[in-house]
Amino acid sequence: MSLPSNDLMAAIAATRFGLGARPGEIEAARSDPRGFLQSQIRREGADLPRDDGESAPVRYAAFADLRQERRAARQDARMVAGDDTKSIPVVDAPNRNAKSEAQKDVQRYIREKTTGDFLARAQLATDTETSFRERWALFFANHFTVSQTKQAASIVIGPFEREAIRPHAFGRFEDMLLAASTHAAMLTYLDQAQSVGPGSPAARYQTRKGRRTGLNENLAREILELHTVGVDAGYSQADVTEFARALTGFSIGRAQDPDIGAFVFRANTHEPGARSILGKAYAQSGENQGLSVLKALAADPRTARHVCGKIARHFVADDPPPALVKRLETRWIETGGQLDEVAKALIEAPEAWDPTPTKIKTPYEFVISTWRAVGGRPAAFERLNPILISLGQKPFSPPSPKGWPDEAGAWASPDGLVKRMQWTQGFAAAVADTRDPDALARSALGARLSEPTARAVARAETRREAFALLVMSPEFQRR
Amino acid sequence: MTDRSLPPSRRSFLAAAASLGVAVSFVGRQAHAADGAKKLVVVVCRGGMDGLSVAPPIGDPGYAALRGPIAVGAEAALKLDDTFALHPSLTTVHALARQGQARIAPAIATPDRARSHFEAQDVLETGEAKVYGADSGWLNRTLEVMGPGKTEALSVGTTAPLILRGKVQAASWSPGKGLDEAARLPTLLQDLYKGDPLLGPAFARGLETEAMAQAAMTALAPAPAPPAEGGMMMAASTPAMNRPGGRPADNRQGREAARKLGSTLAGFMRQADGPQIAALSLDGFDTHAGQVGQIATRLTYLDAVLDGLHEGLGPEWKNTVVVAVTEFGRTARVNGTGGTDHGTASTALLLGGALKRGGIVGDWPTLSETALFENRDVAPTLDMRGLFKGVLIDHLGVDRADVERKVFVDSAGARPVTGLV
Numbered sequence: 060m061s062l063p064s065n066d067l068m069a070a071i072a073a074t075r076f077g078l079g080a081r082p083g084e085i086e087a088a089r090s091d092p093r094g095f096l097q098s099q100i101r102r103e104g105a106d107l108p109r110d111d112g113e114s115a116p117v118r119y120a121a122f123a124d125l126r127q128e129r130r131a132a133r134q135d136a137r138m139v140a141g142d143d144t145k146s147i148p149v150v151d152a153p154n155r156n157a158k159s160e161a162q163k164d165v166q167r168y169i170r171e172k173t174t175g176d177f178l179a180r181a182q183l184a185t186d187t188e189t190s191f192r193e194r195w196a197l198f199f200a201n202h203f204t205v206s207q208t209k210q211a212a213s214i215v216i217g218p219f220e221r222e223a224i225r226p227h228a229f230g231r232f233e234d235m236l237l238a239a240s241t242h243a244a245m246l247t248y249l250d251q252a253q254s255v256g257p258g259s260p261a262a263r264y265q266t267r268k269g270r271r272t273g274l275n276e277n278l279a280r281e282i283l284e285l286h287t288v289g290v291d292a293g294y295s296q297a298d299v300t301e302f303a304r305a306l307t308g309f310s311i312g313r314a315q316d317p318d319i320g321a322f323v324f325r326a327n328t329h330e331p332g333a334r335s336i337l338g339k340a341y342a343q344s345g346e347n348q349g350l351s352v353l354k355a356l357a358a359d360p361r362t363a364r365h366v367c368g369k370i371a372r373h374f375v376a377d378d379p380p381p382a383l384v385k386r387l388e389t390r391w392i393e394t395g396g397q398l399d400e401v402a403k404a405l406i407e408a409p410e411a412w413d414p415t416p417t418k419i420k421t422p423y424e425f426v427i428s429t430w431r432a433v434g435g436r437p438a439a440f441e442r443l444n445p446i447l448i449s450l451g452q453k454p455f456s457p458p459s460p461k462g463w464p465d466e467a468g469a470w471a472s473p474d475g476l477v478k479r480m481q482w483t484q485g486f487a488a489a490v491a492d493t494r495d496p497d498a499l500a501r502s503a504l505g506a507r508l509s510e511p512t513a514r515a516v517a518r519a520e521t522r523r524e525a526f527a528l529l530v531m532s533p534e535f536q537r538r
Numbered sequence: 539m540t541d542r543s544l545p546p547s548r549r550s551f552l553a554a555a556a557s558l559g560v561a562v563s564f565v566g567r568q569a570h571a572a573d574g575a576k577k578l579v580v581v582v583c584r585g586g587m588d589g590l591s592v593a594p595p596i597g598d599p600g601y602a603a604l605r606g607p608i609a610v611g612a613e614a615a616l617k618l619d620d621t622f623a624l625h626p627s628l629t630t631v632h633a634l635a636r637q638g639q640a641r642i643a644p645a646i647a648t649p650d651r652a653r654s655h656f657e658a659q660d661v662l663e664t665g666e667a668k669v670y671g672a673d674s675g676w677l678n679r680t681l682e683v684m685g686p687g688k689t690e691a692l693s694v695g696t697t698a699p700l701i702l703r704g705k706v707q708a709a710s711w712s713p714g715k716g717l718d719e720a721a722r723l724p725t726l727l728q729d730l731y732k733g734d735p736l737l738g739p740a741f742a743r744g745l746e747t748e749a750m751a752q753a754a755m756t757a758l759a760p761a762p763a764p765p766a767e768g769g770m771m772m773a774a775s776t777p778a779m780n781r782p783g784g785r786p787a788d789n790r791q792g793r794e795a796a797r798k799l800g801s802t803l804a805g806f807m808r809q810a811d812g813p814q815i816a817a818l819s820l821d822g823f824d825t826h827a828g829q830v831g832q833i834a835t836r837l838t839y840l841d842a843v844l845d846g847l848h849e850g851l852g853p854e855w856k857n858t859v860v861v862a863v864t865e866f867g868r869t870a871r872v873n874g875t876g877g878t879d880h881g882t883a884s885t886a887l888l889l890g891g892a893l894k895r896g897g898i899v900g901d902w903p904t905l906s907e908t909a910l911f912e913n914r915d916v917a918p919t920l921d922m923r924g925l926f927k928g929v930l931i932d933h934l935g936v937d938r939a940d941v942e943r944k945v946f947v948d949s950a951g952a953r954p955v956t957g958l959v
Binding site: 419467468471472473474475476477480484492495496511512515518519520521522524525527528531532533536 | 584585655656659700722723724726727729730731733734736737740741742743744745746821822823824826
């Protein structure tokens with residue numbers, strides 16, 4: 060397979076591998092497009108967004124404090140309404156206000172933290188000169204999905220990406236899997252923190268007290284189905300249950316614990332005994348049992364195939380060339396799942412440079428790439444939130460643990476395209492008047508700029524129309 | 539917008555506008571009587587309006603031969619004098635011309651010769667001799683020299699035009715989302731998506747659904763009581779009209795919508811404390827192919843806006859001058875797709891009860907081969923800035939020295955056209 064010209068490869072490097080070209084980016088990649096991408100790969104991982112830098116434990120502690128205040132306010136209100144109603148009937152109202160004030164505090168806190176995290180991440184995406192590195196990190200953040208749809212997890216999505224995903228983006232897959240599966244965000248989102256082995260001391264104690272506790276399979280199932288070997292790997296329900304038993308004890312520090320929000324292993328909730336998962340026996344005791352299963356899954360060749368298939372689908376085509384997947388898989392296995400090597404294999408693969416773009420940008424990629432095209436950045440969360448909601452990609456809120464869809468059909472919907480056009484018009488009104496549309500078209504798309512689009516841009520009646528045509532053009536929508 | 543210092547009429551007017559979902563903001567606080575105040579409306583026709591269609595020189599021996607199939611026929615044209623007529627769509631303009639209240643400037647141009655829409659529009663609106671000469675518009679600088687706060691200005695349309703951008707905060711108003719560009723863009727995009735098996739069909743369906751939704755909403759919610767004579771209908775029906783090559787069925791509706799746009803603008807201008815100066819942008823004049831139908835549609839729209847404005851201003855028409863201009867004209871010859879390409883001089887329209895009766899403004903260079911600019915376009919004989927300067931000085935009474943030094947800098951070569959009012 061022969062490679063396209065350097066001009067075209069430079070355009071592909073910025074638009075397919077990255078997040079869309081900033082002015083001058085394609086020019087910078089021209090002399091050595093592969094080297095341009097290669098240099099973005101680094102063992103120390105992806106960049107960290109310039110958010111408040113708070114760790115998951117700090118966030119959980121603050122969240123717990125707010126909830127505690129809310130409970131106290133509610134108790135006050137109950138006391139006034141209950142015992143003392145007859146003597147002081149009028150005090151009820153202010154206390155009810157106090158209660159709702161405390162609730163508002165919690166809601167405000169959650170909103171401020173999540174919007175701050177998201178804005179910082181979006182600004183990193185618009186500003187970065189190494190957007191292949193960022194795309195690679197975003198791919199894995201979506202692979203190990205944590206969603207704001209579960210409120211308790213929402214405040215730690217930012218810390219999750221910063222602590223579990225980004226540092227390991229070009230490290231060993233095993234390290235990322237372990238970090239993600241033991242992070243407070245994942246343990247909360249997939250209900251692992253509450254899972255209790257039915258034969259554990261804690262379960263026996265709880266049963267005596269008449270409380271129902273037990274196993275939660277959610278995390279175990281999703282790790283098998285989504286994060287590692289994949290749904291086609293041929294595992295059974297017994298494997299899921301056994302894995303869930305092995306994971307019991309994986310939890311997080313509670314509000315009253317000193318290690319609130321941090322990973323803790325609760326030995327008294329761990330299911331005793333040896334496990335058998337995917338035909339392999341695990342005789343380890345305690346925390347090591349679950350960790351051993353995770354390590355074995357990371358090393359499983361089916362995991363290599365599953366994750367490499369997803370990488371190829373994400374970066375290259377909905378139906379990726381089997382030869383490409385094979386190259387990635389081979390490198391993965393040769394290097395023990397070393398992700399920097401897999402990233403290099405992707406850049407080296409000629410199939411990844413097919414000049415015909417088939418992927419459609421997700422709304423996030425679309426919006427970020429539009430900002431990048433003008434060399435700008437969103438100044439406020441409110442600049443991103445309405446459009447991402449209307450395009451069906453609400454910030455930090457993938458609909459399921461499977462993450463955001465990655466197929467063209469999911470995003471190139473009739474309504475989606477009309478909404479993209481409407482947003483583009485508003486964006487054009489804000490930025491297009493001071494720019495030369497032809498130059499913008501060339502810097503944004505380089506050699507990928509098609510003749511019809513170049514002509515449409517040149518013939519547009521206004522700069523705004525020219526800008527809208529550029530951003531809505533098939534080659535800008537695709538990557 | 540609920541400023542307690544506003545007079546009651548202004549407050550209720552703004553409240554009415556707010557109920558229509560439009561944003562209106564005026565600068566200045568001093569009330570002045572709208573009655574009798576001189577008014578100026580600048581209509582910018584974007585896309586390079588074809589002057590030879592606006593006012594076809596049917597008496598020029600070169601005209602029919604150069605234009606061939608797209609020439610306006612002598613029998614359909616609305617005659618002005620021995621040489622010039624008006625396009626058959628411009629019935630309002632023609633009626634006003636017969637009363638001495640409309641004139642044409644048939645060979646007018648800005649100093650720019652690059653034939654780029656963006657650049658020529660910049661030069662037209664900044665009033666400079668070169669592109670990127672200034673980042674404020676000449677109408678805004680006019681407000682500056684007239685004394686900020688004493689004069690109100692308003693821009694109409696989704697595109698806040700450069701002509702009113704600058705130090706003085708001018709008001710803007712738009713009758714609905716995406717009124718102008720939204721109408722053109724879907725058509726252009728459908729064209730770009732023709733070869734795309736995924737985007738093409740998806741986008742077409744999206745537009746269908748959108749149209750259905752809008753129709754449903756219009757049926758459910760009839761237009762509320764308008765602040766002037768306008769209303770929400772305008773927002774709903776104007777896009778159909780703005781689409782190049784709109785069908786005749788759309789044209790009647792479109793004409794009605796355009797009249798409402800004009801009469802609504804008039805309504806604004808008749809308010810006590812309303813704008814004295816207004817700018818209005820109309821898109822869709824870039825007629826590279828199939829020009830005959832497109833230009834008829836666009837000129838029908840322009841004529842209807844002027845009709846609504848004339849009627850809406852009522853007794854105030856006598857204090858008003860309207861100037862309709864474009865960034866450049868089009869090639870004198872027809873191209874291979876029944877259209878014309880970017881050219882140089884075009885025709886400006888002057889209207890208003892304040893105008894003096896008279897013939898064409900400027901000289902007619904004729905269409906003989908040797909007279910064409912670069913053997914291609916109508917040659918310019920009149921600098922656009924000269925026309926603007928004349929209107930500012932004679933009609934609005936702006937100090938001549940200010941006009942020369944502050945509004946149109948470095949325009950000594952463009953002598954003000956005097957004696958228009």
